[in-house]
Amino acid sequence: MTEPIITFEKVNKWYGNNFHVLRDIDLQVAQGERIVVCGPSGSGKSTLIRCINRLEEHQQGRLVVDGVELMDDVKAIDQVRKKVGMVFQQFNLFPHLTVLENLTLSPMWVGKLPKKEATEKALLQLERVRIAEQADKYPLQLSGGQQQRVAIARALCLTPKIMLFDEPTSALDPEMIKEVLDVIVEMAGQGITMVCVTHEMGFAKAVADRVIFMDQGQILEQNNPNDFFNHPQNERSRDFLSKIL
Ligand code: ADP
Numbered sequence: 001m002t003e004p005i006i007t008f009e010k011v012n013k014w015y016g017n018n019f020h021v022l023r024d025i026d027l028q029v030a031q032g033e034r035i036v037v038c039g040p041s042g043s044g045k046s047t048l049i050r051c052i053n054r055l056e057e058h059q060q061g062r063l064v065v066d067g068v069e070l071m072d073d074v075k076a077i078d079q080v081r082k083k084v085g086m087v088f089q090q091f092n093l094f095p096h097l098t099v100l101e102n103l104t105l106s107p108m109w110v111g112k113l114p115k116k117e118a119t120e121k122a123l124l125q126l127e128r129v130r131i132a133e134q135a136d137k138y139p140l141q142l143s144g145g146q147q148q149r150v151a152i153a154r155a156l157c158l159t160p161k162i163m164l165f166d167e168p169t170s171a172l173d174p175e176m177i178k179e180v181l182d183v184i185v186e187m188a189g190q191g192i193t194m195v196c197v198t199h200e201m202g203f204a205k206a207v208a209d210r211v212i213f214m215d216q217g218q219i220l221e222q223n224n225p226n227d228f229f230n231h232p233q234n235e236r237s238r239d240f241l242s243k244i245l
């Protein structure tokens with residue numbers, strides 16, 4: 001196997017002094033691999049993926065992302081943030097900027113791209129998520145599904161090597177879930193490394209190379225989607241699946 005793009009080695013994290021939120025996490029993600037993370041609410045899924053782009057810090061163990069070891073070195077963190085795109089449950093678009101401005105902001109100010117190039121790139125990504133005709137609207141004029149597609153396009157504008165998704169469809173009305181999953185599925189076909197927290201089983205079966213089940217800050221089980229969903233080994237994963245299936 002070539003060098004994994006993400007490596008967790010015995011990673012531990014606490015919130016405050018007492019709350020042990022990640023416990024001895026060992027996880028390697030290969031370049032281009034698509035991982036789905038599931039587990040009960042509060043099990044540490046968001047914390048785990050937020051450590052990958054250093055939105056959260058771990059206190060023990062090693063975490064290496066694309067060759068950069070995440071420690072307190074600010075330079076390393078900036079380096080990693082440029083490679084890791086993230087899409088949140090609540091879209092997190094800037095409401096006072098148009099769709100196009102949301103997409104060009106970071107490439108211009110962080111990536112130092114001239115406006116013309118940033119705009120061309122943005123329009124291309126908006127086409128990719130099939131929403132180019134909304135470029136001049138403001139986020140709140142769009143449906144939730146459209147806003148989430150804009151958020152995905154915005155993340156892609158920085159040409160990340162890794163995309164993190166934190167329950168990207170759980171704030172959406174049911175009829176909008178598919179349009180968002182469809183663009184993620186399409187992206188998955190293009191070789192980008194993906195770590196996605198979701199309970200959308202159909203999606204997991206369609207794109208995941210591996211499903212990871214977390215409970216109480218630990219990875220309790222990991223397997224390919226078919227085996228995981230059809231023959232979960234751990235009692236707690238069985239219990240979890242019986243509630244969501
Ligand atoms: P999940 O995404 O699986 O629902 P989270 O990673 O969001 O779980 O949270 C795991 C646990 O950590 C929960 O009990 C949550 O309340 C707690 N937690 C999350 N963020 C913080 C924080 N910033 N400070 C203290 N506790 C937190």
Ligand code: MG
Nearest residue numbers: 045046047166
């Ligand atoms: Mg969460």
